Amino acid sequence: MESFWGILSEAFTLVLSWDPDLVEIVGLSLRVTLTAVGIACLIGLPLGAVVGAFRFPGRGAVALMLNALMGLPPVVVGLMVYLMLSASGPLGVLGLLYTPTAMIIAQTILVTPIIAALTKQVVEDLYAEYADQFASLGVGLADRVGALLWDARYSLLTVALAGFGRAVAEVGAVMIVGGNINHVTRVMTTTIALETSKGNLQLALALGVVLLTLAVLVNGAVMALRASAVRSAYA
């Protein structure tokens, strides 16, 4: 086995030389994860805002469910989506198993409760401050959700980031429903798992470097945005 530093330098060479395999894998990872987080935001943000800003029967149960679902184990989600999409499953006719779409579905299920539960918390705190003013103005339901989401936009960026972090680093669900097929459904995490077990540590480590860099970049961008928001008292 080569030395650690040897592997590391080869990994960096792969990254810096813009290796085609690496680029393809990173590209698919981002496509799957960003799409899943996008869909999860479309569902989770309004859902969280409604649960956070309205009193209705069963609200406590919904909040409890969202919190419980935040901790869904990825392999369980993968298994459930697998059962739904497999040839004998209810959605088998769609032929989606082992496609990027199946991976997007699995990650969306994984991330939506996280987005919704965290949004609920953010919106609830903000609404405590706005409630009287909104009641006084007679703000309607849709306006209320819209205004709360807009005014909490910088906090919700962090929420979306939490969802992104969860999805991009997740391996169990995408492995089960995607199948880790070369050039089709191979993403960063599944490749790392596979190449490590094959002993191809350079590619695995190169992907690890990319994942880490992505995490730092995305977090940095969000932190910078939030800092500017705090300066203008929008956060």
Add this chain to the structure above:
Amino acid sequence: MRDLASEFTPLGPAISANDVRPPLIETRGLCFEDRGQRLLDNIDLKLRAGRLTVVLGANGAGKSLLLRAMHGLLNPTEGEVLWQGRPLDRAARRAQAMVFQRPVMLRRSVRANLRFALSVRGVMGRERARREAEALDLARLSDLADRPARVLSGGEQQRLALARALACGPELLFLDEPTASLDPGSTQAIEDLIRTAQSSGVTIIMITHDAGQARRLGQEAVFLHGGRVAETGPAARLLEAPRAPAARAWREGRLYLEPPGAGPVHQVI
């Protein structure tokens, strides 16, 4: 400002005592209880249009609760609030506005705060832009229009809150200690705004702890004590020669800790 309220019938400053129109807003036997404690007790008030009524009383007398109940933010345990003789409905509440002690500033620019309130009230397009500009001018905030509202000073925030409420063209404006914790300059700016609003026909009900302010602005006065109306009357008279013991103590700056007075006063002011 005059334009803001021009859609409403202008009302003369003095309304004759034999005015037969129903009062603008009225409470009948209004009670509010929380955890077995009666915080508002059988409040009967009739307030006529166009007047500025100051609501006085010690902390915990029920002043804020009364305003909140009249504005429909609080459901009374018993009794009712009537708007022009009819129960308080959505349309009636839309004819009212309220400014809170601590102004609620949306996390947006000054202008966007105004825009939001106007949009909620269905004012759009050119009319909205016109009212925005008018409100900014009225509150003397035109130069700060694009600044985030939450970085304004306390006085500027309260001016914005007041201008935002007035931009919606209310017939009745509730003010809950609008100048609490403001310096004299800011207080004067707020009082000027209140006078302008009143002179353009907006009826105002205002809580204040400041006897000087009550004297400067008030036409009518309501004195609450222990959740009951202790005394009502013309502000000048009530402030000069209060009859209720609690009101007398308040005026003389004495602490008044006796149980609530003999009973509610049912009086038209």
